[in-house]
Amino acid sequence: MAGKIKNYFAGGNTARGFHNLYDSNLQGLERLFILKGGPGTGKSSLMKKIGSEWLEKGYNIEMLHCSSDNNSIDGVLIPALKVGIVDGTAPHVIEPKAPGAVEEYINLGEAWNARALAVQKKSIQMLTNQISKSFQKAYATFKEALEIHDDWEKIYINSMDFNKADQLSNKLIESFFGKMKLNKAADVRHRFLGAATPKGAVDFVPNLTEEIPKRYFIKGRPGSGKSTMLKKLATAAEERGVDVEVYHCGFDPHSLDMVIFRELGIAVFDSTAPHEYFPSRDGDEIIDMYEILIDQGTDDLFAEIISKIAAKYRSKMAEATSYLAKAKELHDELEAIYIAAMDFSVVERIQAKIAEEIKELAGAKW
Secondary structure, three states, X not given: XXXXXXXXXXXXXXXXXXXXXXXXHHOOOOEEEEEXXXXXXXXXXXXXXXXXXXXXXXXXXXXXXXXXXXOOEEEEEEHHHOEEEXXXXXXXXXXXXXXXXXXXXXXXXXXXXXXXXXXOHHHHHHHHHHHHHHHHHHHHHHHHHHHHHHHHHHHHHOOEOHHHHHHHHHHHHHHHHOOOOOOOOOOEEEEEOEEEXXXXXXXOHHHHXXXXXXXXXXXXXXXXXXXXXXXXXXXXXXXXXOOEEEEEOOOOOOOEEEEEEOOOOEEEEEOOOOOOOOOOOOOEEEEEHHHHHEOOOHHHHOHHHHHHHHHXXXXXXXXXXXHHHHHHHHHHHHHHHHHHOEOHHHHHHXXXXXXXXXXXXXXXXX
């Protein structure tokens, strides 16, 4: 029987630039292969192939998706074997903690024809520069969108009952954990619920919560206390030794969009656009923050202002996404240059070598 895939993002194109949460998800690994090499050198394909092999053998795997390319991954982990393979090229540079003993650099540049690339030097430099500028434009525009979003939030923050917000958080903490105190340190993993990608917002909520019996869908408006409540729940879990998956907002990494307590079978997540979902099975429950915490009539009272802010926000988000799409288009051109200069039989040998070492590690473990 095949294993299961857990999909998530560990890096994101955010309003605060490229944000990296890789270290949190690589903790505890005993072997980590860090792939080096330019675009188009086969890093994502190599990781997908090895991940698929172990999936077919019945092992659960984790796919770390790329926020800049919807069809690529930045890493694959096999938790049961404590093994991972990751893309270690910019912007997700990974610093080894125990080089050689745990981490090993794998240079896919061994497979390229350096002379062929030298001929394309000017094109490579030009495209690399244009890609960098496109990302910088995207980040600057996301930052503008965040400032607009802050104005949106203020409307609801000024209309919120903070005492009720505290009571709601405390009620959930009591309901989830009671007097629980586990005799272990909590395993805390930080990830992104979704990401701003060249194709717009993407998330993996259905996949991440498919085995969770009790799901809480938080509804509300910007600034209605969703992230603050999630942070309190995460802190309460950690204090009690309960493992927690903390999912940050792919737009603003300082905010949270979801927490999962797998040991308890509970997920609580911000279920508003762009990751809007509705109850679809037994055990699903809505928590409406607007209904519980915000002064009645706030939407109507500020309808005109909210409408203008929402339109400006959507426009900025669309503009930022267009820059990510441009970066992807340019990246595809750059990839094509490298692909033409690659000897993929060399990559296949490197892949076979990694696969063989993982098999040996698996044999030693079991």
